[in-house]
Amino acid sequence: MLESNIADQLDLLIRSGQVHRASREIYSIFKSGKITETEKSTFANLARRSGLPLLSLKILTPIISKDKLGLRSMSKSEMLSYAAGLIALGAHQEGEELLLHPELKNESQSWFFLGISAMNQWEYQKAK
Secondary structure, three states: OOOHHHHHHHHHHHHOOOHHHHHHHHHHHHHHOOOOHHHHHHHHHHHHHOOOHHHHHHHHHHHHHHHHOOOOOOOHHHHHHHHHHHHHHOOHHHHHHHHOOOOOOOOHHHHHHHHHHHHHOOOOOOOO
């Protein structure tokens, strides 16, 4: 388990524009294998926000695999992270389908990412 404030420090780096430094640290943490299952969603979001959407999905891969095998259901935050990563990589249809899942329909972040997906596809009317 990582120190609880590492995620906060990485978030601060991203917010302050030190994205390259944050992405290097996130990648280093991922390679160390120290991200626990409960931290994966947080670090996946940090990876996506620091310009590493593929790493974001790699972080979530074990959880996605367990969900597909029926061994464990993804939490709302994990589903949102996965959908946002898909959209960041250009897999808009798959990301949007996940965001329209009944469990996420009332989540404000779901609508935010749907809007981002629509704007990325130049569909501004759909973004409303």
